[in-house]
Amino acid sequence: xxxxxxxxxxxxxxxxxxxxxxxxxWDRRDPLTLDFRVxxxxxxxxxxxxxxxxxxxxxxxxxxxxxxxxxxxxMHLDDRKISVSLATVEFAASKTGTTLTVTxxxxxxDGYDDNGSREEGTNFLLDAFGKVLTAA
Amino acid sequence: xxxxxKHATFAIERSYPVPPEKVFxxxxxxxxxxxxxxxxxxxxxxxxxxxxxxxxxxxxxxxAPDGKNTYANDTLYQDIVPNQRIIFAYxxxxxxxxxxxxxxxxxxxxxxxxxxxxxxxxxxxxxGGDGPVMRKTGWTWLFERLNSELTxxxxxxxxxx
Numbered sequence: 001x002x003x004x005x006x007x008x009x010x011x012x013x014x015x016x017x018x019x020x021x022x023x024x025x026w027d028r029r030d031p032l033t034l035d036f037r038v039x040x041x042x043x044x045x046x047x048x049x050x051x052x053x054x055x056x057x058x059x060x061x062x063x064x065x066x067x068x069x070x071x072x073x074x075m076h077l078d079d080r081k082i083s084v085s086l087a088t089v090e091f092a093a094s095k096t097g098t099t100l101t102v103t104x105x106x107x108x109x110d111g112y113d114d115n116g117s118r119e120e121g122t123n124f125l126l127d128a129f130g131k132v133l134t135a136a
Numbered sequence: 137x138x139x140x141x142k143h144a145t146f147a148i149e150r151s152y153p154v155p156p157e158k159v160f161x162x163x164x165x166x167x168x169x170x171x172x173x174x175x176x177x178x179x180x181x182x183x184x185x186x187x188x189x190x191x192x193x194x195x196x197x198x199x200a201p202d203g204k205n206t207y208a209n210d211t212l213y214q215d216i217v218p219n220q221r222i223i224f225a226y227x228x229x230x231x232x233x234x235x236x237x238x239x240x241x242x243x244x245x246x247x248x249x250x251x252x253x254x255x256x257x258x259x260x261x262x263x264g265g266d267g268p269v270m271r272k273t274g275w276t277w278l279f280e281r282l283n284s285e286l287t288x289x290x291x292x293x294x295x296x297x
Binding site for chain 2: 059064067072074081090105
């Protein structure tokens with residue numbers, strides 16, 4: 001699909017809610033809120049039943065339609081802030097559609113050991129993103 | 137047209153002969169921060185504001201000594217541990233065009249009567265921007281300028297552009 005369609009799945013809250021979500025069975029009481037403009041905020045939260053609660057809060061820093069999105073986000077695990085990250089998403093037209101590149105710079109706090117789980121979580125989301133787009 | 141983003145990370149490590157509390161105050165007090173961060177020789181500050189708390193923002197708009205080029209900085213504070221750590225995300229604009237988005241981490245640690253200071257920047261540079269070498273040069277100058285603020289040493293000579 002062309003970059004414009006891939007970009008819409010990041011900028012439109014209805015579409016983004018379909019893929020930027022918790023795994024099946026998790027608490028989904030706090031659905032995604034998205035104010036997609038420079039300076040705008042985005043939030044969601046959730047966790048496994050009876051388990052931890054993770055909270056996501058982002059702020060958009062740069063938006064170039066159909067080309068680039070940069071945002072900064074915090075992750076909280078229960079009452080603890082575990083990381084602050086800068087994420088860059090680039091959309092480039094390719095012969096077969098769109099090449100999506102996500103780059104994350106992270107500051108992990110107070111001895112929190114990520115042990116690869118952020119990359120795993122991001123890949124989980126991008127897989128869901130791909131399924132939503134190809135189903136649409 | 138947009139060009140691929142250039143990613144870079146750099147760190148600046150130095151020491152100050154004053155305790156962490158005093159270094160931290162130079163970041164948290166709007167009057168002190170504006171003095172060393174914005175109001176520098178030859179530059180004109182047209183706007184400055186600082187709301188120093190997690191979730192708070194900082195903004196500065198400045199005109200370069202040439203009287204033509206304007207720069208704006210917009211910062212969002214994300215994590216503050218008094219006298220120890222400050223994490224912020226910021227963008228830079230040159231002449232109304234955004235040229236970068238960065239994550240900055242300041243870490244302070246008591247070392248004898250002074251402070252060990254570490255700044256780490258993780259940045260995404262956009263087309264037409266300054267890039268990591270100039271950015272590191274700029275921060276290095278500012279942290280020397282901060283030393284003047286903390287110790288009364290002469291203000292360093294401006295960077296030649």
